[in-house]
Amino acid sequence: MDSHIVIDARNVTLRLGDGDAAVDVLRGVSLQVAAGERVAILGPSGSGKSSAMAILSGMEQASGGRVLVAGADFTALDEDGLARARRGRIGIVLQAFHLIPTMTALENVAVPLELAGEADAQGRARAELEAVGLGHRLTHYPTQLSGGEQQRVAIARALVGRPALIFADEPTGNLDAATGETIVDLLFGRLAESGATLVLITHDADLARRCNRVITMRDGQIVDDRKVLQQAAE
Numbered sequence: 001m002d003s004h005i006v007i008d009a010r011n012v013t014l015r016l017g018d019g020d021a022a023v024d025v026l027r028g029v030s031l032q033v034a035a036g037e038r039v040a041i042l043g044p045s046g047s048g049k050s051s052a053m054a055i056l057s058g059m060e061q062a063s064g065g066r067v068l069v070a071g072a073d074f075t076a077l078d079e080d081g082l083a084r085a086r087r088g089r090i091g092i093v094l095q096a097f098h099l100i101p102t103m104t105a106l107e108n109v110a111v112p113l114e115l116a117g118e119a120d121a122q123g124r125a126r127a128e129l130e131a132v133g134l135g136h137r138l139t140h141y142p143t144q145l146s147g148g149e150q151q152r153v154a155i156a157r158a159l160v161g162r163p164a165l166i167f168a169d170e171p172t173g174n175l176d177a178a179t180g181e182t183i184v185d186l187l188f189g190r191l192a193e194s195g196a197t198l199v200l201i202t203h204d205a206d207l208a209r210r211c212n213r214v215i216t217m218r219d220g221q222i223v224d225d226r227k228v229l230q231q232a233a234e
Contacts, residue, residue: 006165006197007033007056014051014220019234025051027220029065033197040200040208043217050169052217053201057090057167058082087116087222091158091166091196093187095173097150099142099157105129105149106138109157115160123227128156132186148179152186155209159190166191169201184210 014026026048033039043049054060055067058074061082067074072085086092099108106125113121129138132152142150151171158166171187172180190208191198198209208214210230216224 004035005032006035006070007031007098007199008066008068009056010066012052012055012067013063014048014055014060015063025220026055026062029217029220029222031215031222031225033199035197036195037213038191038198038200038211039213039215040202040211041215041217042202042205042208044203047217049201049217050218051220053167053169053199054099056199057092058086059092087112088161089163089165091163092159093151093154093166093168093171095170097142097147097154097174099150099153101142103147104139104141105153106140107154108153109160112157112184119163125156125160128160129153131190132156146179147175148183151175151183153182155187155190158180159194161221162194163196165197165199167199167201170203171200172204172207 010030011030012026013024023097029052041049041052047218051060055062056069058069062075070089072089074082074085077085100111106122106129109125109128110121113124113189126138129135132155134152134156137145137149145153150192168187172183175183184207198211202208212228214226214228215222
């Protein structure tokens with residue numbers, strides 16, 4: 001794979017269920033993403049965009065096709081292998097935050113570093129939380145944080161290991177409009193500093209235009225793939 005290509009997906013399919021109950025969620029999805037790109041995958045509910053993200057990020061295994069991500073062949077790996085391949089390569093921000101409720105903000109952000117055996121996990125987590133404006137909330141638990149603050153913790157957790165690739169699935173879906181706009185500005189600002197590649201899953205065309213490329217999905221297929229001429233300031 002070209003060293004400048006961080007995602008190379010060829011004819012990816014995903015079938016759920018068996019026999020007459022089988023549903024083809026993805027039907028021959030092919031795309032390449034270059035290092036440093038900001039790519040939005042846009043589409044309505046049920047279009048397959050979140051399923052595509054799950055496969056490209058290694059959270060789900062494809063039924064067919066080939067997926068190369070950051071030098072790893074995801075289609076050749078089992079569930080444990082995918083988990084190892086994600087570590088250090090990929091950061092993920094989800095709509096539902098998925099913070100560990102029994103851990104403080106600092107502990108939540110330190111977890112991926114500790115799992116990877118990285119040095120000074122707590123110190124690096126503290127610095128990342130300070131970078132997203134939560135230096136004063138380090139010892140608070142998720143239930144003590146607002147939705148916007150929880151998403152800031154999730155962004156810090158995704159970025160703390162300096163992965164080359166970030167996936168964000170409807171990152172503002174659980175937030176009000178004003179908070180969501182602030183979170184998007186924060187995410188793009190942090191990405192500009194880190195240089196990471198972004199794949200953003202959204203149903204919001206205005207949010208998609210914050211990226212420099214928009215891929216539109218419908219019925220499990222890519223129906224449009226175009227560059228955005230004017231990129232929003234980061």
